[in-house]
Every structure is written in C-alpha cells, then in structure tokens.
Amino acid sequence: xxxxxxxTAHPLDHSTSLSLAVGKEFIEAYQKQNPSDEIVTLxxxxxxxxxxxxxxxxxxxxxxTGTAFxxxxxxxxxxxxxxxxxxxxxxxxxxxxxxxxxxNFSFPPVLKAYIDAVCVAGKTFSYTATGPVGLLGSKKALxxxxxxxxxxxxxxxxxxxxxxxxxxxxxxxxxxxxxxIFIEGAAAAPDQAPAIKAKAIEKALELALRF
Numbered sequence: 640x641x642x643x644x645x646x647t648a649h650p651l652d653h654s655t656s657l658s659l660a661v662g663k664e665f666i667e668a669y670q671k672q673n674p675s676d677e678i679v680t681l682x683x684x685x686x687x688x689x690x691x692x693x694x695x696x697x698x699x700x701x702x703x704t705g706t707a708f709x710x711x712x713x714x715x716x717x718x719x720x721x722x723x724x725x726x727x728x729x730x731x732x733x734x735x736x737x738x739x740x741x742x743n744f745s746f747p748p749v750l751k752a753y754i755d756a757v758c759v760a761g762k763t764f765s766y767t768a769t770g771p772v773g774l775l776g777s778k779k780a781l782x783x784x785x786x787x788x789x790x791x792x793x794x795x796x797x798x799x800x801x802x803x804x805x806x807x808x809x810x811x812x813x814x815x816x817x818x819x820i821f822i823e824g825a826a827a828a829p830d831q832a833p834a835i836k837a838k839a840i841e842k843a844l845e846l847a848l849r850f
Contacts, residue, residue, distance in 0.1 A: 641676045641733040643669070648683045648739040648750035657822045658785035661839045662738035665783065665820070668847035669736075679732070683749040688725065689718040691755050722756050729757040734779040734850065735814075737805065741786035746801040754808055763812040773813020780809055781818045781850060783843070787826025791819070818846060 645666050653659040670678055689695060698715030702708065708716065729735075739746040757763055764771050782805050790799035802819055809817040822839040825832040 641673070642731065643676055643678050643734045643736060644729065644732045645678055645680045646683065646735060646737045646750075646753070647681070648737070648747045648753070650684050650747075656740065656785070657825060657836055657839075658738050658740050658783055660836065661785070661820060661822055661843050662736065662783045664840045665781070665843035665847050666736060668844050669850060672847055679728075681753075683747075683753050687721055688749065688752045688756055689721050690752055691722075692718075694718050695722065722759075725753070725756040726759045726762045730762055730775070732778070734781075736781045736783065738783045739785075739801065741784055741790065741799070741801055744790070744798045744800050745804065746784070754805075758808065758812065771811065773811055776813040776815060778814045779816070779818075779850060780805075780814050781820070781846065783820045783822070785822040785825070787824070789823040789827070791821045791823060818850070820846065 643666075645662070647659060647662065649656045649659050651659070653663045666678060670676070694712070694714050695718050698711050698719040701711060701715070702719070708719075711719065737750070739750055760766060760771075763775055764773050766772075782802055784802055786799075788795060790796060791802070802817075802821075806817050820839055820842050822835060825835050828835075
C-alpha cells in the first residue's frame with residue numbers, strides 16, 4: 640500500500656478552478672485504480688503552515704546548542720513542532736500530487752511556505768563533501784497547473800517559473816521525475832476552454848493508470 644499526498648494550493652474549489660477540477664479527476668481515477676492506497680488531502684489554505692520566522696530560527700538555534708525542547712517558549716515549541724510534523728508526513732509518503740494555479744508566473748505563496756517546511760536537512764536532503772544530496776529517490780511526483788495563457792512552450796515559456804521551481808526542488812530532494820499536466824490558455828481563448836479542460840482530463844486519466 641502506498642500513501643499519496645494530494646496537495647492543493649487554491650483558495651477556490653473544483654467547481655470554479657480548472658486545476659482542481661483536473662486534479663479531482665486524476666485522484667478519483669487513481670483511487671479507483673489503486674483502492675488499497677491511502678490518499679491524504681492537504682488543502683494548504685486550510686492547514687497550519689508556520690512561516691520560517693524569528694521564532695522558528697530562535698527555536699532551532701536553541702535546540703542546536705543543546706537546549707531541551709521543553710525549555711523553548713510556547714510559541715517556539717508550537718511552530719517548531721508543527722514544522723516537524725509537516726516534513727515527517729511528507730517524508731513518510733510515497734507519492735505527491737501538487738495542484739495549483741499559476742499566479743504572476745509562479746504559484747500561490749502558501750505553496751512556497753509548504754516547500755520551505757519540507758526542505759529540511761537530514762529529512763529530505765543531506766549535506767555531503769561534494770554538495771547536497773536528495774533523500775527521496777524512491778518517490779513519485781505529479782504537478783497539475785492551470786494558467787490563463789500558454790507558458791509551458793512557445794514565446795511565453797520563459798515566463799513560467801512555478802513548474803520550473805518545483806522541478807528544481809524535486810531534483811534537490813532526489814525525486815527522480817516530476818510529471819506535469821498543464822491546463823493552459825482558457826482565459827486567452829475562452830471559446831476553447833471546454834476543449835482545453837477535456838484534453839487535460841484525458842491526460843490525467845491516462846496518468847492515473849500508471850502513476
């Protein structure tokens with residue numbers, strides 16, 4: 640049995656979001672294909688993701704110099720503990736599905752906060768004499784992203800930074816492949832929106848059979 644983290648970063652729902660609509664089709668088809676797998680849904684807009692701030696750095700600093708955890712302030716304990724829970728959950732999973740819209744050529748900031756929480760030395764990567772080495776080499780990942788224009792190819796490809804960043808994070812943490820489903824151009828060509836959505840769902844259903 641595998642554990643799949645279905646990670647969404649959208650403030651709306653699947654009835655109005657193309658990325659979530661395609662993500663819903665994928666995860667339902669995946670669950671049907673893999674009924675014994677556990678799907679854990681993480682709506683990043685509705686879970687606690689502490690920002691890495693002064694409290695976190697102070698708490699980490701104290702722990703690194705031998706201070707006992709129960710000697711941290713209540714705020715430090717709460718934030719450090721929660722960040723630990725997030726990365727431990729991420730490491731324990733086998734597969735990741737990340738769903739988001741493109742905002743200003745990248746993704747919503749809540750997803751960056753989540754990535755910061757899971758990129759932890761000794762958990763998802765380690766430092767070596769020759770540089771950092773990823774520790775998640777046995778994992779699989781899929782990125783589903785919707786954008787109003789076309790950015791995965793063509794003249795605007797240089798403006799796409801969300802998927803490219805996630806590719807960098809996947810490589811950094813050792814994830815061998817980050818597959819992608821792009822739902823692109825619905826705002827630029829609204830008359831083509833139903834066809835664009837249908838094509839993305841078709842790809843999602845095909846990927847669900849082998850993910």
